[in-house]
Amino acid sequence: MIYIGITIIFFCIIFLLLNIFYITVVRYHDQEEYIKRGSSSFKKYEVVAFGSSYCRYAFNFDKTNKSGYNFGIVAQFLYYTDLMIRSFRKCYSDKAVILIVLPDLVFAEPGKGKYGANRYVRFIDKTLLEDEYSLKNKILLSYFPLFIPDIHNFKVCIKRILSYSASKNEYYTLRHNYISKKENILAAEKRCKDWCDEFHLENTISADIPLALYDKFEQSTTILTKIIDYCLGENLRPILVVTPLSSIMREKISQSFLDKVLYSNIKRANIQGIPVLDYLNDERFSDIDLYANNADFLNARGRELFTNIVLDDIKNLYDR
Numbered sequence: 001m002i003y004i005g006i007t008i009i010f011f012c013i014i015f016l017l018l019n020i021f022y023i024t025v026v027r028y029h030d031q032e033e034y035i036k037r038g039s040s041s042f043k044k045y046e047v048v049a050f051g052s053s054y055c056r057y058a059f060n061f062d063k064t065n066k067s068g069y070n071f072g073i074v075a076q077f078l079y080y081t082d083l084m085i086r087s088f089r090k091c092y093s094d095k096a097v098i099l100i101v102l103p104d105l106v107f108a109e110p111g112k113g114k115y116g117a118n119r120y121v122r123f124i125d126k127t128l129l130e131d132e133y134s135l136k137n138k139i140l141l142s143y144f145p146l147f148i149p150d151i152h153n154f155k156v157c158i159k160r161i162l163s164y165s166a167s168k169n170e171y172y173t174l175r176h177n178y179i180s181k182k183e184n185i186l187a188a189e190k191r192c193k194d195w196c197d198e199f200h201l202e203n204t205i206s207a208d209i210p211l212a213l214y215d216k217f218e219q220s221t222t223i224l225t226k227i228i229d230y231c232l233g234e235n236l237r238p239i240l241v242v243t244p245l246s247s248i249m250r251e252k253i254s255q256s257f258l259d260k261v262l263y264s265n266i267k268r269a270n271i272q273g274i275p276v277l278d279y280l281n282d283e284r285f286s287d288i289d290l291y292a293n294n295a296d297f298l299n300a301r302g303r304e305l306f307t308n309i310v311l312d313d314i315k316n317l318y319d320r
Contacts, residue, residue, distance in 0.1 A: 044093035051101030057297035077111025107220040188295035207256040224269035244285035249295035
């Protein structure tokens with residue numbers, strides 16, 4: 001019996017040590033940890049960026065003369081963008097620029113409860129999360145991820161420990177697009193197919209979209225209007241940003257489709273008339289080599305170029 005007890009204690013210690021290693025080392029470069037570090041910083045940022053994957057892969061303020069932070073998180077709609085902007089208010093200086101990135105189909109879904117919503121408990125204030133807040137989930141996700149009673153999460157954690165590398169995710173460090181033109185075309189086609197499957201679209205060429213999306217558009221534009229109101233009320237300077245696409249990706253999406261799902265909604269939401277910086281058709285970013293082994297997410301070199309261009313455009317907006 002004593003040997004059984006010792007064995008149990010031994011495995012508990014090993015499990016606890018694995019948990020500590022996972023949260024302090026393996027998870028260090030996770031986007032959630034990066035966001036937590038930024039939101040808990042004592043710095044007062046002059047420029048911050050919010051949005052989904054297109055934001056995450058668009059900005060890097062490390063080599064600029066501005067105190068900035070990229071709070072973009074892969075897979076997010078405007079509902080959680082709103083909550084993050086409000087929750088991190090203490091991080092922004094007076095009159096800080098708030099970049100709100102608006103990709104093609106950001107208005108097609110408000111987003112509450114979507115794309116692993118439980119992760120937000122780690123860095124969004126509980127008063128903002130309201131019914132989505134769970135102290136149990138916060139403790140488990142923040143301090144004991146290996147103890148989460150979900151075999152899939154446990155397997156993912158162990159797999160990541162076993163394959164751990166001290167370097168960042170390759171998509172954040174790539175400086176060139178290493179796949180062939182044919183592979184990039186396939187990546188662009190897959191992106192469009194994924195959108196069509198998720199939002200029940202016929203394609204990304206036709207401007208005829210499902211009627212059900214119009215209700216989503218209404219909800220999402222209302223959220224964006226509220227975000228802008230909040231920023232202006234806090235003496236912040238919100239700017240709407242449409243990030244660029246490669247020429248390969250751009251060929252897969254018609255202008256009439258974009259007008260229907262994106263630009264008309266930006267106009268509807270932006271009743272305050274704040275600045276809109278639109279780079280979607282910017283020729284400076286048409287080259288596929290600026291993308292991260294796909295046709296629409298900028299690589300490290302593309303991010304550096306894009307960030308500097310956006311900062312220059314912001315300077316021109318407010319210095320004239």
